[in-house]
Amino acid sequence: MSRVFFICALSIVLWASARSATAQQVQVTVNGYDVRTYRQERLEEKHWLLTGSVELEQVGGDTKLYADEVEVFEGEDKVLARGNVVLTQGNNRIAADHAEFNTRTRLGTFYSARGMANIPPPRQAPQPGGIIVPTATGLDTDVYFFGETVEKLGIKKYKITNGGFSTCVQPTPRWELFADTVVLNVDHYTVLRQAVFTVKGVPVLYLPYVYYPTQEDGRATGFLLPTYGHTTIDGHVIHNEFFWAINRSMDATVAYDYLSKTGGRAETEYRYNMGAGANGSIDANVLNEKGGTYNQPDGSTVPRPAGRSFTVRGGANQIFPGNFRGRAYVDYFSSIITNQTYNPDVNVSTSNNRRYGGNVVGMWRSWSLNGTFDRTEWFSSTISSAVSGSTPRITLSRNERPLFGTSPLYFAMSGEAAHLDRTTTNVGSFDDRSVSRFDLYPQIRYPFRKWQWFTVNTSATWRDTFYTRSIDPVSTLPIDQDLNRTYFAVQAQAVGPVFTRVWDTPDNHYAERFKHTIEPSVTISRTSAIDIQKIIQIDGTDTVFGTTRVTYGLSNRLYAKRKVGQLSQAQEIVAFDINQSYYVDARAAQFDSQYTTILGGASSPVLANNYSPIQLGLRASPSVRFNANLRGEIDSRYRTLRTLSANGNYTIPQHLQLSVGWSRKFFVPLTPGYDNLLALDHYLNFGSTLQTRDNKYGVTYSANYDILRTRLLQQRISTFYNSQCCGIAFEYQRYNYAGVTGFFVPSDRRFFLSFTLAGLGNFSPVGGMNGGVRR
Numbered sequence: 204m205s206r207v208f209f210i211c212a213l214s215i216v217l218w219a220s221a222r223s224a225t226a227q228q229v230q231v232t233v234n235g236y237d238v239r240t241y242r243q244e245r246l247e248e249k250h251w252l253l254t255g256s257v258e259l260e261q262v263g264g265d266t267k268l269y270a271d272e273v274e275v276f277e278g279e280d281k282v283l284a285r286g287n288v289v290l291t292q293g294n295n296r297i298a299a300d301h302a303e304f305n306t307r308t309r310l311g312t313f314y315s316a317r318g319m320a321n322i323p324p325p326r327q328a329p330q331p332g333g334i335i336v337p338t339a340t341g342l343d344t345d346v347y348f349f350g351e352t353v354e355k356l357g358i359k360k361y362k363i364t365n366g367g368f369s370t371c372v373q374p375t376p377r378w379e380l381f382a383d384t385v386v387l388n389v390d391h392y393t394v395l396r397q398a399v400f401t402v403k404g405v406p407v408l409y410l411p412y413v414y415y416p417t418q419e420d421g422r423a424t425g426f427l428l429p430t431y432g433h434t435t436i437d438g439h440v441i442h443n444e445f446f447w448a449i450n451r452s453m454d455a456t457v458a459y460d461y462l463s464k465t466g467g468r469a470e471t472e473y474r475y476n477m478g479a480g481a482n483g484s485i486d487a488n489v490l491n492e493k494g495g496t497y498n499q500p501d502g503s504t505v506p507r508p509a510g511r512s513f514t515v516r517g518g519a520n521q522i523f524p525g526n527f528r529g530r531a532y533v534d535y536f537s538s539i540i541t542n543q544t545y546n547p548d549v550n551v552s553t554s555n556n557r558r559y560g561g562n563v564v565g566m567w568r569s570w571s572l573n574g575t576f577d578r579t580e581w582f583s584s585t586i587s588s589a590v591s592g593s594t595p596r597i598t599l600s601r602n603e604r605p606l607f608g609t610s611p612l613y614f615a616m617s618g619e620a621a622h623l624d625r626t627t628t629n630v631g632s633f634d635d636r637s638v639s640r641f642d643l644y645p646q647i648r649y650p651f652r653k654w655q656w657f658t659v660n661t662s663a664t665w666r667d668t669f670y671t672r673s674i675d676p677v678s679t680l681p682i683d684q685d686l687n688r689t690y691f692a693v694q695a696q697a698v699g700p701v702f703t704r705v706w707d708t709p710d711n712h713y714a715e716r717f718k719h720t721i722e723p724s725v726t727i728s729r730t731s732a733i734d735i736q737k738i739i740q741i742d743g744t745d746t747v748f749g750t751t752r753v754t755y756g757l758s759n760r761l762y763a764k765r766k767v768g769q770l771s772q773a774q775e776i777v778a779f780d781i782n783q784s785y786y787v788d789a790r791a792a793q794f795d796s797q798y799t800t801i802l803g804g805a806s807s808p809v810l811a812n813n814y815s816p817i818q819l820g821l822r823a824s825p826s827v828r829f830n831a832n833l834r835g836e837i838d839s840r841y842r843t844l845r846t847l848s849a850n851g852n853y854t855i856p857q858h859l860q861l862s863v864g865w866s867r868k869f870f871v872p873l874t875p876g877y878d879n880l881l882a883l884d885h886y887l888n889f890g891s892t893l894q895t896r897d898n899k900y901g902v903t904y905s906a907n908y909d910i911l912r913t914r915l916l917q918q919r920i921s922t923f924y925n926s927q928c929c930g931i932a933f934e935y936q937r938y939n940y941a942g943v944t945g946f947f948v949p950s951d952r953r954f955f956l957s958f959t960l961a962g963l964g965n966f967s968p969v970g971g972m973n974g975g976v977r978r
Contacts, residue, residue, distance in 0.1 A: 229241065229242075229243055232262065233251075233275055233277060234275070234277065234278075234280055234306045234307070235261065235262050235306060235307075236259045236260060236261055236262065236268075236306055237258075237259070237260045237262060238253065238257070238258070238259050238275070239257070239258040239260075240253040240254065240255055240256070240257045240258070240273075241254070241255030241256060242254045242255045246274075249276065249277035249278055249279075250274070250275070250276055250277075251274070251275045251277070252272065252273075252274055252275075253272060253273045253274075253275060254271065254272040255271075255272075256269075256271070257269070257270050257271070257272060257273040257284075259273065259282070259306070261306075261309075264309075265291075265292055265293050266290070266291070266292050266309050267290070267291045267292075268282070268284060268288070268289070268290050268304060269287070269288070269289040269290075269291075270284035270285060270286055270287060270288045270289070270302075271285060271286025271287050272284070272285050272286055273285075280305050280306050280307040280308075281303070281304070281305060281306070282303075282304050282306060283301070283302075283303055283304075284301060284302045284303075284304060285300070285301040286300075286301070288300065288301060288302045288313065290302070290304070290311075290313070290355075292309065292358070293321075294319075294320075294321040294345075295318070295319065295320045295321065295359070296318055296319045297313050297316055297317070297318035297319075297353060297355065298316065298317050298318065299313035299314055299315055299316035299317075299353070300314050300315040300316075301313075301314050301315075302314065302316075309355075309358075310354075310355045310356060310357070311354075311355055312352060312353070312354045312355070313352065313353045313354075313355070314351070314352055315351065316349065316350060316352070316353040317347065317348070317349040318347070318348050318349070318353060318361070319345050319346070319347050319348075320345070320346050320348070320359060320361070320387070320389050321345055321346075321389070345370065345372075346368050346369075346370055346387070346389065347368060347369050347370065347371070347372070347376075348361060348363055348366065348367070348368035348385070348387055349363070349366045349367060349368070350363035350364050350365055350366020350367070350385070351364050351365040351366060352364045352365075353366070357388075359388065359389035359391075360386070360387070360388045360389070360391075361385075361386070361387045361388075361389075362384070362385070362386050362387075363382075363384070363385035363386075363387060364383070364384055365383060366381070366382070366385060367379050367380045367381040367382055367385060367398075368380055368385065368387060368393075369928065370928040370929075371926075371928035371929065372928070375403060375404060376403075376928070377402065377403060377926060377928060377929050378400065378401065378402050378403075378928070378929050379400075379401050379404075380395060380398055380399070380400055380401075381398065381399045381401065382395040382396055382397055382398040382399070382413075383396050383397040384396045384397070385398075392414060392424075392425050393413070393414075394412075394413065394414050395410065395412070395413040396411070396412055397411060398410045398411075398412075398413050408429075410429070413426065414426045424446060424447050424448045425445070425446060426443070426444070426445050426446075427443075427444050427445070427446055429441055429442060429443045430442045430956070430957060431956055432953065432954055432955040432956065433953070433954045433955075434951055434952065434953040434954070435950070435951045435952045435953070436464065436465060436544065436545070436949060436951045437462040437463070437464055437465045437545075438462060438463035438464030438465070439461075439462075439463040440460055440461070440462055440463075441460070441461040442458060442459075442460050443458060443459050443460075443461075444456055444457065444458035444459075444470075445457045445458070452475055452476055452477050452478075453473070453474060453475035453476075454473075454474055455471065455472065455473045455474070456470075456471065456472045457469075457470070457471050458470040458471070464495060465490070465492055465493065465495075466490065466491045466492050466493040467490075467491050468488055468489065468490045468491070469488065469489050470486070470487070470488040470489075471486065471487055471488075472484065472485070472486040472487075473485050473486075479522055480520055480521075480522050480528070481520065481521050481522055482519070482520055483517065483518060483519025483520060483521075483531075484517050484518065484519075485515065485516070485517030485518075485519075485533070486515075486516055486517060487513060487514065487515045487516075488513065488514050489511065489512075489513045490511065490512050490513070490541060490545070491511050492507070492509060492510050492511070492512070492541070493509050494506075494507060494508055494509035495507045505949060507949075510538070512536070512537045512538035512541040513536070513537050514535070514536045514537070514541075514542060515533050515534075515535045515536075516533060516534050516535070517532070517533050518530070518531065518532040518533070519531045519532075523563070525565060526565055526566060526567060527563055527564065527565040528563070528564050528565075529561065529562070529563045529564075530561055530562055530563075530564075531560070531561030532558075532559065532560060532561065533558075533559040534557060534558050534559070535557045535558070535559055536557050539555060539557075539582050539585065540585065540948070542554075543555075543940065543948045544948055544949060544951070552938075552940070552948075553940060555581055555582045555583075556579055556580060556581045556582070557579070557580055558577065558578065558579040558580070559577070559578060560575065560576050560577025560578060560592070560593075561575075561576055561577070562574060562575040562576070562577075569601055569602045569604050570599070570600070570601055570602075571599075571600050571602070572597075572598070572599050572600075573596075573597070573598045573599075573600075574595055574596070574597045574598075575593050575595060575596045575597075575598075576592075576593065576594055576595045576596075577592050577593055577594075577596075578590065578591075578592035578594065578624065579591055579592055586628075586629075586630060587628060587629045587630065588627075588628050589625075589626070589627045589628075590624055590625070590626045590627075590628075591623075591624055591625050591741070592623075592624040593621050593622065593623055593624070594622050594624055595621070595622065596619065596620075596621035596622075596623070597619065597620050597621065598617060598618070598619045599617065599618050599619075600615075600616070600617040600618075601614075601615060601616045601617070602615060603615040603648065606647065611649060611650070612647055612648070612649055613647070613648045613649070613650070614645070614646070614647055614648075615645070615646050615648070616643075616644065616645040616646070617642075617643075617644045618642065618643045618644070619640070619641070619642040619644075620639075620640075620641050620642075621639070621640050621641075621642075622637070622638075622639045622640075623637060623638055623639070623640060623741045623742075624637045625637055625638075625739070625741055635681070636672075636681050636739050636741075637672075638670050638671055638672040638681075638739045638741065639670070639671040639672075640668060640669070640670055640671075640741075640744075641668070641669040642666070642667070642668045642669075642744060643666070643667045643668075644664065644666050645664070645665055646662055646663070646664045647662065647663050647664075648660065648661070648662040649661045649662070654699075655701075656699050656700050656701045656703075657697070657698070657699030657700050657701070658697070658698050658699060659695060659696065659697045659698075660695070660696045661693070661694065661695045661696075662693070662694050663691070663692070663693045663694075664691070664692045664693075664694075665689075665690075665691055666688075666689070666690055666691075666692070666747075667687070667688075667689045668687070668688045668689075668744065669685065669686075669687050669688075670685060670686040670687075670688070670738065670739060671683075671685050672684065672685070672686075672739055673685065673686035673737045673738065673739065674736065674737050674738065674739055676736050676737060681739055686737055686738065688733060688734075688738060690730055690731045690732075690733050690747070690749060691730070691731045692728060692729065692730040692731070692747075693728065693729050694726065694727070694728040694729075695726070695727050695728075696724070696725075696726040697724065697725050697726075698722060698723075698724045699722065699723070699724075700723075701720055701721070701722050702720065702721040703718065703719070703720050703721075704718070704719050705717070705718045705719075706718075713763065713765070714763035714764055714765045715764050715765070715766075715771060716763070716764040716773075717761065717762065717763055717764075718761070718762040718763075718764075718773070719759070719760070719761050719762075720758075720759070720760045720762075721757070721758070721759055722757070722758040722759075722760070723755075723756070723757050723758075724755070724756050724757075724758070724782075725753065725754070725755050726752075726753070726754040726755075727751075727752075727753050728751070728752050728754075729750075729751045729752075730747060730748070730749045730750060730751075730752075731749050732749040733747060733748065733749040735747075735748060735749075735794075743796050746794045746796065747794075748786075748788070748790065748791040748794045748795075749788075750786050750787050750788035750790075750791040751786070751787040751788075752784055752785070752786050752787075752791065752795075753784065753785045754782060754783070754784040754785075754797075755782065755783065755784075755785075756780060756781055756782025756783070757780070757781055757782075758778065758779070758780045759777075759778065759779045759780075760775055760777070760778045761775070761776055761777040761778070762774065762775055762776065763776045774824070775824065776823065776824055776825050777821075777822075777823050777824075777825075778820075778821070778822050778823075779819075779820070779821050780818075780819070780820040780821075781817065781818065781819055781820075782817075782818050783814060783815055783816070783817045783818065783839065784797070784798075784814070784815040785813055785814055785815075786813050786814075786815070787813070789811040789812055789813045790811060792811075792812050792813070792814065792815050795815055797815075798815055798816050798818060798836060799836060799846065800816055800836045800838075800845040800846055800876075800877075812839060812840050814839040814840075815839065816836040816837055816838055816839055816845060817836065817837040817839060818835075818836050819833070819834065819835045819836070819837070820832070820833070820834050821833040821834075828853060828854050828855060829851070829852070829853045829854075830851065830852055831849070831850065831851035831852070832849070832850060832851075833847075833848070833849045834846075834847070834848050834849075835847035835848065838871045838874065838877075841871055841872060841874075843869060843871055844867075844869045845868070845869055845871055845874075845877055846866070846867070846868050846869065847866070847867050847869070848864070848865065848866035848867070849864070849865050849866075850862065850863065850864035850865070850888075851863050857894075857896050857898075858893070858894065858895075858896055859891070859892070859893050859894075860890075860891065860892040861890075861891045861892075862888075862889070862890045862891070863887075863888070863889055863890075864886075864887070864888040864889075865886070865887050865888070866884070866885075866886050867884070867885045867886075867910075868882075868883045868884050868885070869883070870883060883911060884909075884911060885909070885910040885911035886907065886908065886909060886910065887907075887908045887910055888905075888906070888907050888908075889904075889905065889906045889907075889908075890903075890904070890905040890906075891903065891904050891905075898925060899924070899925050899926070900923070900924055900925075901922065901923050902920070902921065902922040902923075903919075903920070903921045903922075904918070904919070904920045904921075905917075905918065905919045905920075906918040906919070914939065915937070915939060916939055916940055917936070917937065917938050917939065917940065918936070918937050919934070919935070919936040919937075920934070920935050920936075921933065921934040921935075925959070929959060930959035931956070931957075931959075932956070932957045933954075933955070933956055934953075934954070934955040934956075934957075935952075935953065935954050935955075936951075936952070936953040936955075937950075937951075937952050937953075938950065938951040938952075938953065939951075
């Protein structure tokens with residue numbers, strides 16, 4: 204019996220009932236139901252046979268039963284209905300050949316039946332990692348079910364034998380789930396035994412047992428449907444997971460991935476949200492990797508040793524008494540090779556560091572206290588790494604306030620006590636430059652703002668820093684000898700005079716007014732002499748160089764006053780900045796962290812230069828849909844570029860997102876980090892998402908290309924299709940970072956499939972085909 208028959212049967216019954224209103228109709232009340240029929244026959248005492256478009260309507264309720272003939276047993280709360288049986292309860296319907304129905308409980312058994320029940324779709328959680336997740340548009344919240352027998356066990360609970368269900372209304376549904384037995388508990392769970400999932404009538408998946416949550420908020424405990432993917436390294440990937448809704452504030456997921464070539468991966472995720480800023484999540488996975496070989500694109504094979512590795516990632520936020528707030532994080536892997544080989548997110552897989560830590564912050568009026576513990580390890584090879592961190596770092600600060608009530612002088616102060624870790628491990632060597640540091644940093648500032656077109660900020664600082672260790676100037680090695688560094692610094696920053704010109708353009712379609720400003724700026728600072736050679740250099744606090752520095756620059760800005768809705772607003776559409784610094788002591792150029800291409804303290808006399816690189820910056824945002832920027836630094840000695848990068852974004856809301864990025868590191872003679880052709884790089888990155896406005900069709904593409912070595916490092920394409928009752932997405936990724944990250948990372952090709960069923964939600968691992976942990 205097809206779904207079309209169910210709809211037609213219901214229409215015929217209602218039409219026949221309305222048409223027969225003009226004929227003679229018997230109406231009585233039996234067992235709390237108003238009964239309408241055209242013929243009644245007593246078979247036994249309290250046993251009646253009603254024929255001719257029989258209607259039973261619950262008095263004061265929403266239950267109605269229609270049939271060609273009905274046997275009524277007075278006092279037994281039981282009726283037998285035959286011929287075009289239709290039961291309606293609110294938005295729920297069942298049509299059958301015949302049925303047994305209890306008028307008191309409103310439950311019963313229906314034979315050769317089809318039905319319809321309303322079910323809200325689960326809420327979809329955001330998906331990280333750039334994975335496309337299909338979300339079927341206009342999802343029909345009606346579930347259509349069918350079976351040889353359909354037992355109505357509750358208001359929204361059905362047991363189906365030799366049948367199944369779907370949310371598609373087409374004569375040939377796009378998808379259906381068949382099973383020997385189905386327990387469909389709407390708004391709670393669905394259990395299937397010996398289930399077969401079909402698409403357009405074609406079987407695509409067999410499951411001996413399925414327990415799936417169909418609760419309104421998508422958080423019912425149960426097994427989720429398995430998903431499938433394939434990669435060159437892993438082979439066939441089958442992902443299975445169990446979701447545990449612990450309570451309203453926390454849940455957990457346990458999953459297992461079968462990898463036909465690699466082995467197996469167990470995964471888990473725990474999440475909580477207590478409200479008021481108290482939330483967190485942690486996910487972890489363990490990979491049991493069996494030995495084998497990697498097949499490379501050139502036909503070669505590389506041995507793969509067996510082993511076990513794990514990854515832990517997560518974060519938490521917590522509110523504490525006394526106006527304290529805490530935060531913790533972890534991003535840790537046991538094997539960098541495993542992390543860079545199996546993670547589908549390029550930003551994660553190309554990272555060469557692991558870290559963990561946390562901090563607690565408290566604020567009271569103008570004071571703040573910050574305690575931090577963190578540790579980061581960078582890998583240059585599998586046996587060489589560098590560690591840095593604070594174990595711990597405690598900072599007490601007083602925010603800037605007027606020194607004497609309404610005085611134009613402003614005073615601020617900060618103090619710090621920290622143990623700073625800095626170790627380096629190489630083959631056969633270990634270098635420990637860890638040190639404890641105590642720092643005091645008061646500052647007085649005087650702003651001059653009498654004229655809007657010309658401002659001057661002056662400040663004076665005194666700093667006292669105590670180190671428990673220092674550097675031996677002869678051996679350049681750390682020694683256990685304390686060191687106290689004290690210096691004074693004064694600074695004056697002048698902006699202006701600012702030159703401005705305004706054009707009124709009332710007839711211009713782009714903007715009604717334009718404004719151009721030119722802002723020169725000069726900063727002069729003087730820092731007293733510091734013997735930097737004896738200081739263990741950990742961060743910017745330790746690399747302050749005693750000299751006089753003059754930083755000068757020029758900013759050009761173009762503004763347009765444009766209509767935004769009904770209002771006119773001024774917005775910056777183009778800006779160009781250029782600046783450079785001059786140092787009385789040429790050595791200071793090697794330590795100025797204001798510039799991205801500093802030489803890291805290189806002390807060669809050949810590199811001594813009184814001028815910093817020339818820093819350039821250009822940004823443009825002519826409309827809310829488009830923005831772009833260009834940044835670069837020019838070597839002041841050789842008048843050649845050191846670095847140049849550009850990126851742009853274009854967006855059409857609900858239709859197109861496009862981003863392009865480009866970066867290049869240039870060759871500069873006799874300049875560490877730039878005079879080695881093998882250390883240079885030149886990259887092009889591209890990403891786009893295109894979809895129809897109704898979200899029915901869509902495609903996402905991203906790629907990373909190494910221009911210098913003419914090699915495509917990674918490309919990823921995802922496409923999806925959404926219909927009335929389902930959605931499907933395909934994802935393909937080609938990963939080829941071998942030799943780029945400094946580690947041997949084998950090439951891989953990855954395929955992934957995910958789908959959405961209306962009323963049931965999305966079935967896909969959050970991390971894509973090589974999963975991390977699931978929702």
